Amino acid sequence: MNTSSAASHGHGHGEGMSLNHFISTYVFSKDHKMIGLQFLFTTLLWFIVGGLLALGIRWQLAYPWSDMPIIGGRLFSAEGGQISPEFYTTLFTMHATVMIFFVIIPILAGAFGNYLIPLMIGADDMAFPTLNMLSYWFMWPAFVCIGISFLTPPYGAGGGWTSYPPLSAVRAAAPGSQMAQTWWLMGVTLVGISSMMGSVNYMTTIIQMRAPGLSMFRLPLTIWSMFITAVLQAFALPVLTAGGFMQILDRMLGTGFFLPEGLVVNNADMITGGGQPLLWQHLFWFYSHPAVYIMILPAMGMVSDILSCFARKPIFGYKPMVYSISGIAGLGFIVWGHHMFVSGMNPMLGMTFMVSTMMIALPSAVKVFNWLCTIWGGKVEFTTPMLFSLSFVSMFVIGGLSGIFMAATPVDIFIHDTYYIVAHFHYVLFCGTAMAVMGAIYFWFPKMFGRAMNETAGKWHFFLTFLFMNGTFYLMHILGAVGFPRRLADPYHYETFKHLLPMNRFITWCAVGMVTSQIIFAVNFFYSIFKGQKVGRNPWRSNTLEWFAPSPPVGHGNFDAQPIVYRGPYEYGSPEVDTDNYPQTEPPPEGVEPSDDGH
Amino acid sequence: MTVGRFWSLLFLLVPVLGVAVFVFAVVPGGIFDNHWLPEDISQHGKVIDDLFMFILYLTGVIFIVTGALLFWFCWKYDAEKNPEPVKFSHGSHTLEIVWSILPAAILLFIAVFQMDAWAENKMAYPTKDDGKTKKPALALVTGRQFEWRIQYAGPDEKIGTEDDLHVVNDLHIPVNDEVVLRVQSQDVLHSFFLPNVRIKHDLVPGMQQHVWFQTKKTGTYDIVCAELCGWGHYKMRGRLIVESKDDFEVWYANAVQEQNRTSNNVDSDN
Numbered sequence: 050m051n052t053s054s055a056a057s058h059g060h061g062h063g064e065g066m067s068l069n070h071f072i073s074t075y076v077f078s079k080d081h082k083m084i085g086l087q088f089l090f091t092t093l094l095w096f097i098v099g100g101l102l103a104l105g106i107r108w109q110l111a112y113p114w115s116d117m118p119i120i121g122g123r124l125f126s127a128e129g130g131q132i133s134p135e136f137y138t139t140l141f142t143m144h145a146t147v148m149i150f151f152v153i154i155p156i157l158a159g160a161f162g163n164y165l166i167p168l169m170i171g172a173d174d175m176a177f178p179t180l181n182m183l184s185y186w187f188m189w190p191a192f193v194c195i196g197i198s199f200l201t202p203p204y205g206a207g208g209g210w211t212s213y214p215p216l217s218a219v220r221a222a223a224p225g226s227q228m229a230q231t232w233w234l235m236g237v238t239l240v241g242i243s244s245m246m247g248s249v250n251y252m253t254t255i256i257q258m259r260a261p262g263l264s265m266f267r268l269p270l271t272i273w274s275m276f277i278t279a280v281l282q283a284f285a286l287p288v289l290t291a292g293g294f295m296q297i298l299d300r301m302l303g304t305g306f307f308l309p310e311g312l313v314v315n316n317a318d319m320i321t322g323g324g325q326p327l328l329w330q331h332l333f334w335f336y337s338h339p340a341v342y343i344m345i346l347p348a349m350g351m352v353s354d355i356l357s358c359f360a361r362k363p364i365f366g367y368k369p370m371v372y373s374i375s376g377i378a379g380l381g382f383i384v385w386g387h388h389m390f391v392s393g394m395n396p397m398l399g400m401t402f403m404v405s406t407m408m409i410a411l412p413s414a415v416k417v418f419n420w421l422c423t424i425w426g427g428k429v430e431f432t433t434p435m436l437f438s439l440s441f442v443s444m445f446v447i448g449g450l451s452g453i454f455m456a457a458t459p460v461d462i463f464i465h466d467t468y469y470i471v472a473h474f475h476y477v478l479f480c481g482t483a484m485a486v487m488g489a490i491y492f493w494f495p496k497m498f499g500r501a502m503n504e505t506a507g508k509w510h511f512f513l514t515f516l517f518m519n520g521t522f523y524l525m526h527i528l529g530a531v532g533f534p535r536r537l538a539d540p541y542h543y544e545t546f547k548h549l550l551p552m553n554r555f556i557t558w559c560a561v562g563m564v565t566s567q568i569i570f571a572v573n574f575f576y577s578i579f580k581g582q583k584v585g586r587n588p589w590r591s592n593t594l595e596w597f598a599p600s601p602p603v604g605h606g607n608f609d610a611q612p613i614v615y616r617g618p619y620e621y622g623s624p625e626v627d628t629d630n631y632p633q634t635e636p637p638p639e640g641v642e643p644s645d646d647g648h
Numbered sequence: 649m650t651v652g653r654f655w656s657l658l659f660l661l662v663p664v665l666g667v668a669v670f671v672f673a674v675v676p677g678g679i680f681d682n683h684w685l686p687e688d689i690s691q692h693g694k695v696i697d698d699l700f701m702f703i704l705y706l707t708g709v710i711f712i713v714t715g716a717l718l719f720w721f722c723w724k725y726d727a728e729k730n731p732e733p734v735k736f737s738h739g740s741h742t743l744e745i746v747w748s749i750l751p752a753a754i755l756l757f758i759a760v761f762q763m764d765a766w767a768e769n770k771m772a773y774p775t776k777d778d779g780k781t782k783k784p785a786l787a788l789v790t791g792r793q794f795e796w797r798i799q800y801a802g803p804d805e806k807i808g809t810e811d812d813l814h815v816v817n818d819l820h821i822p823v824n825d826e827v828v829l830r831v832q833s834q835d836v837l838h839s840f841f842l843p844n845v846r847i848k849h850d851l852v853p854g855m856q857q858h859v860w861f862q863t864k865k866t867g868t869y870d871i872v873c874a875e876l877c878g879w880g881h882y883k884m885r886g887r888l889i890v891e892s893k894d895d896f897e898v899w900y901a902n903a904v905q906e907q908n909r910t911s912n913n914v915d916s917d918n
């Protein structure tokens with residue numbers, strides 16, 4: 050594919066092992082598999098950081114202004130071991146920033162997109178391997194920027210992950226709005242650059258480099274969802290990048306894109322503006338609402354593949370699934386205003402966005418029905434990846450249905466900015482996407498490392514995570530129904546919310562349990578890389594092309610024989626053959642007419 | 649019990665416990681007493697609460713049905729228990745059409761059904777008794793880090809004149825009257841949230857906006873800031889004091905007297 054690929058051709062032992070070789074194989078690698086693994090390890094590390102930040106938030110909500118046990122004295126010596134209100138704003142800002150920009154988006158597109166796209170379409174690598182390498186390494190300046198932003202004294206960025214001006218754009222508005230907010234903006238912009246490089250690469254690769262016989266409608270849904278996600282990113286990201294630069298200019302050079310005239314913040318000098326704070330909200334959500342689908346579509350794709358594989362049955366309604374992914378993506382561009390129903394935006398506009406938002410529930414509903422019918426009449430094997438995928442369906446229903454409440458504008462007046470919203474998006478992003486990602490790790494681990502993860506430990510991991518996450522997030526619906534607001538360091542001095550402390554304590558202890566359960570996963574993950582049971586090419590008896598390659602795939606180039614595709618990816622239980630799977634690469638037996646995929 | 653049975657039952661727990669939690673919350677008494685929509689003291693709130701409950705019942709049915717189906721398919725088609733061959737099927741056009749049109753109709757119905765409530769709340773600016781002239785604002789509410797500044801228009805019904813009354817954090821209003829408030833922000837975004845009145849509106853610097861509502865019960869309630877406005881966001885708490893018309897007038901007269909006394913003192917100091 051290119052000159053450097055020879056260096057990483059798997060003869061990395063004995064005399065061939067030099068420093069240059071090590072760097073080109075494990076550091077500045079252009080092999081999509083290594084880049085995918087780099088993304089995977091990095092994002093899992095950030096997952097730990099994001100989880101611990103969440104526990105900080107939960108501590109404050111359960112035991113406000115009390116000393117944090119063990120680590121409190123060290124972390125907040127100035128406050129006598131308590132979380133200060135300033136630090137609380139930094140905590141939830143950083144929790145969201147880390148989870149969204151450093152975990153969910155890069156683990157889906159960066160880790161699984163990179164690892165799976167070439168393998169599942171039967172290609173040797175991405176279309177642009179160098180660009181691919183850069184997309185990973187552009188994450189590091191972003192890590193540095195956000196790290197500096199977090200650690201800048203006296204407090205890190207505290208404008209929320211939405212960074213609404215004027216709070217974020219005026220330096221005097223918040224303690225963390227000094228340099229910390231500027232570093233934050235630069236960090237997020239760099240993540241955008243990394244995603245953009247990835248998305249160009251994915252689109253080109255999927256369009257140009259499919260194996261012979263692999264037409265678009267023979268692609269696995271994982272690839273379809275990665276493709277649509279890449280399109281979403283390519284069209285939505287420039288708007289956020291532009292907005293980010295405008296906010297940096299407002300902060301650094303005194304422009305007034307988002308600042309109106311005559312603003313007096315914190316007794317500082319009056320600001321000469323002429324801009325509009327709502328403009329930022331429009332630009333931000335024009336990206337960030339499609340980004341919500343960037344954070345769920347690939348998970349939906351992977352879940353579809355896993356469900357079909359362990360139901361031993363074709364996915365129900367393949368084409369409707371593809372159309373509904375596209376429908377979600379298309380509608381995703383015209384619903385951003387539902388984040389702004391009570392923002393002071395023209396209420397007429399609110400009505401329009403309400404109708405489009407209601408309609409976006411439709412393709413999601415179609416997907417749920419198709420998943421259910423995929424299991425119907427199958428032979429369900431309750432493996433760990435299957436359990437995570439089933440729970441994705443179960444949990445996504447909750448997250449999807451709670452969305453209808455906030456799409457209803459009059460109801461949104463009451464529940465906007467309450468824990469109802471927090472419950473909603475954690476059901477979609479954690480109980481949905483993160484569970485799908487866990488399932489995907491268990492599913493593709495044998496391909497990545499040639500060894501399987503331990504099933505018993507995997508099931509314990511699933512069971513405990515499933516219980517604790519529902520204990521954590523489900524009751525947040527109830528908090529939201531009382532009107533319990535988000536982002537308050539101490540909501541209990543309001544008469545209306547005083548009595549909610551016991552419920553918050555319960556939620557906090559469930560959250561502690563949920564984070565602790567992940568230790569089982571971490572131990573299983575690292576143990577299995579080295580000591581896990583060795584497996585062959587296709588341990589799950591799957592159909593798609595990546596299982597045609599050796600486990601792990603050979604060096605830089607993936608396949609030891611050219612895959613040729615004869616059919617769609619979901620021909621499980623086909624009457625044409627005796628086995629219950631029918632790989633895409635398997636030529637049809639003598640005398641059998643090639644099927645037209647059954648669609 | 650096979651492994652598959654165990655996991656199927658775990659998934660059955662989701663709709664069972666999920667519904668139970670909401671039932672405990674909605675029905676008064678029990679462990680979740682008072683863990684539901686806070687007392688509604690407004691005239692328009694019932695529409696919002698009813699819509700909330702309507703969507704809750706509707707989504708509740710879908711939640712139970714999908715949850716039950718997931719359980720049943722896992723239970724029935726467990727590979728260890730199900731001797732029948734796989735139903736080899738790629739889908740059904742009829743089903744796809746049915747489950748596209750049905751939800752679409754329901755969603756459109758909800759969308760159209762609620763439009764009036766939204767318009768009433770955000771678009772139908774109240775008028776005076778003559779039905780033509782716009783009702784003037786009772787007061788101007790200004791959000792600033794981290795307090796609510798309230799400026800009553802006074803007898804001339806104009807904000808920004810000599811006879812205005814200035815108060816901090818305590819918003820007194822007469823019960824049963826239709827109250828119009830002009831809202832604005834002096835520094836960053838805030839959100840004027842009255843949980844008991846089902847009102848929430850962001851205060852945007854550079855924009856003057858109006859909210860209106862009618863209460864039906866006297867008492868003291870919370871004014872909450874619902875949009876992140878800085879480190880002190882959590883303590884930006886005001887009080888909404890709903891009083892009888894007479895009490896309101898007594899309070900108003902006293903407050904004006906107090907204001908004049910203090911400002912006279914200030915004048916004599918100079």
